[in-house]
Amino acid sequence: MLWRAISEELPGPKWAGLFAEYWPFYRKWWLKEGEPARPTYAECRRALKAHMPDLIPLYEDLCDQAGGGDLAARFLSFYCPPPYLSGCSQAVWGGKEPVMVRNYDYNTNAFDSLVLHTGWKGRRVMGTSDGLFGLVDGVNDAGLSISLTFGGRRVVGVGFGVPLILRYVLQTCETAEQAGEILARVPTHMSYNVTVLDRKRKYLTALMAPDRPAIITKAAVATNHQENVEWISHARFTATVERERYLLQRLRFHRDPEEKFINTFLKPPLYSHQFNAGFGTLYTAVYRPRKREMEHRWPGTVWHQKLDAFEEGSRNVLMPGIVA
Incomplete structure (x- = not known):
């Protein structure tokens, strides 16, 4: 890839x-x-x-x-696009240096595989591109990081594709509180869980939906359901409950050091090999908002970027589990 x-x-x-x-x-x-x-x-x-x-x-x-x-x-405009589904897990690790880690599980044939670094309208942003305007995760020069997971609901409504909402947050916000206000206000066409972490260690997760008001929570973990599992077959297929429980256990009981916690995302049950079903883990992203840094990780590979010293380039990444 x-x-x-x-x-x-x-x-x-x-x-x-x-x-x-x-x-x-x-x-x-x-x-x-x-x-x-x-x-x-x-x-x-x-x-x-x-x-x-x-x-x-x-x-x-x-x-x-x-x-x-x-x-x-x-x-x-990302307004009322066709529906699309993804997997994904994300969590905020609250050590000395706050870190947000996420896995993006999606179809390899419907993905930009592109990291964009921009200074649009005076705000520097870098993140993983979707549709060349939107982002599925990213960080800005104020030290605000953001990431999304699919919310596990079938409902499709009138609203925006959530990657553009993430771009909007990073273009206009500096704190988790400001981001929460936007995530509660802007309509989304499908259900998504959006986690933000700022440089002051403040974080929140917004449970967004097209048919009901967004719920702003203090959750440090998000997978592919919201308060309750509503789409049972999707939940079973993606193991969303099992992944959520696993992450909560790592955070609450194991208290792993940072590197060990990050590496859990590169192994089952968080890392998915279901590439031929469109839900394989395309990458693990690590965001350090205080340092304004990000990493893309794959088994055996780390690609590190700094917002203030971004390096253009390319990488050919071997995706374990893809069957030609």
């Missing part, structure tokens, strides 16, 4: 080149239910203006870089 790390201060030729490369695949996915199933450009922009107005100038810049087309602009 080829991973790339790209840095560009403002939306420009690098991002435009990435969009031209990825767009044929994203266009096919975005239109898989037919164009009438997706909202119009006017509806998309109106929703952004209502819920994330600070993002409008950046959104318009990216639409211009994407060529100014109607479909691309609608896609980049």
Whole structure:
């Protein structure tokens, strides 16, 4: 699996080149239910203006870089996209240096495999890209880190794809409290659990849903259900309850040192080999918000990045368990 790390201060030729490369695949996915199933450009922009107005100038810049087309602009709004599912586990380790660790379990064929470092609108952000605008995890120059897991519910509603909401949080917030206010306010089209950790060791997990108000919790662990398991077959398949219990035990009773805790994510029951079912662990991410650093880890490989000294490059990563 080829991973790339790209840095560009403002939306420009690098991002435009990435969009031209990825767009044929994203266009096919975005239109898989037919164009009438997706909202119009006017509806998309109106929703952004209502819920994330600070993002409008950046959104318009990216639409211009994407060529100014109607479909691309609608896609980049992340408003009411097709439904999609993932696995994922995440936890906050509360040692001397607060750390957020997460596994991202998803389909290898529907993933950017891209780390983006940007200075858009004066805010430096780096994280794991989704849709070239959104992020599935990341950290900003205020020392705020964020990560998502799927919430394990079938309900699809009117709202935004959560990766754009994560981008919005990192572009506009400095503390977990500020992030919680946005996560409670902005509508999501599916259920997700979003964990944030700031440089002052404050953390929270927002249980977001399209059909009920978000619940802001002090949970340090999130897997693929919310307060109760609602989608039983998905819960069994992904072992969400077992993973949650395992992480809670590690945090409450074992009190592992940092490196040992991180390494638990690289082994079962947290590490998944179900690649051919679309739920294999694509990477483990480690965020140290005080240091504004991140790592992508795989068995035997660590790729370290600093927000203040980001290095572009690429890595070919062998994914254990993938059957050709």
